[in-house]
Amino acid sequence: MENGKAAGAMNAALTQSLIELEQHVSRDGWDQGPRLFALADTAALIKAEPRLAAALAPETVEVSGLGPMRAYTSIEQEGFPGGKALDEALAGIGWPETVDGAALVVERVMLPPDAEAEMPADGSGVDLDAWVAAHPQRQEVRIAVGVLRDGSRDCALRLRSRDADDEVLSGPGLVPNLEEALAQTLRD
Structure with missing residues (x-):
């Protein structure tokens, strides 16, 4: 696998899982802290624990067996980030081989590119967080x-x-x- 392709690769099952995950988190409203999830292959979970079939894919259990189901099951990691800064908390995470991926849901304030060009330089003495929070073009976002x-x-x-x-x-x-920070948690 080429690194350039891997870094930008997209997976339809991952996309669907992230959309579902964001919608799940959205039910708890806005102004939440970061939430970390392990992503596990749903079929492998059901194979290892058949009693989970109805809970993980209740609409797809058929008399003839399991039909199509979502590819990944999200398992929330309670207590994240445990009072640490997000980058520090992610740097301390490592996943066992049974985890196929990881997902993080965070809320942030973002600016459009033209507004970012107006940002004061680092070291200018301006509180950048306050500057962004006060900017009229800021957008609050939830990112999965x-x-x-x-x-x-x-x-x-x-x-x-x-x-x-x-x-x-x-x-x-x-x-x-x-x-990239999240990908680092999957590397040995």
């Missing part, structure tokens, strides 16, 4: 970012100003630094 061991990456993003399930955007590379 996910990575898989095969290098696939994707994001689902909801603007607070367009807070509806059918307004969730998705695509790889929306938050590349966060994608």
Whole structure:
């Protein structure tokens, strides 16, 4: 696998999982802290624990067996980030081989590219967080970012100003630094 392709690779099952995950988290409303999830292959979970079949894919259990189901099951990691800064908390995470991927849901304030060009330089003495928070073009967003061991990456993003399930955007590379930090948790 080529690194360039892996870093930008997209996986339809991952995309669907992230959209579902963002919608799940959205039911708890806005102003939440970061939430971390392990992504496990649903079929492998059911094979290991057949009693989970109805809970993981209740609409797809058939008399003849299991029909199509979502590819990944999200398992929330309680207590994350445990009072640490997000980058520090992610740097301390490592997953066992049974985990196929990881997902993180965070809320942030973002600026459009033209507004970012106006930002004061580091070291200017301006509190950048306060500057961004006060900017008239700021957008509050909830981002679900996910990575898989095969290098696939994707994001689902909801603007607070367009807070509806059918307004969730998705695509790889929306938050590349966060994608990379999350990918590091899957490396040995």
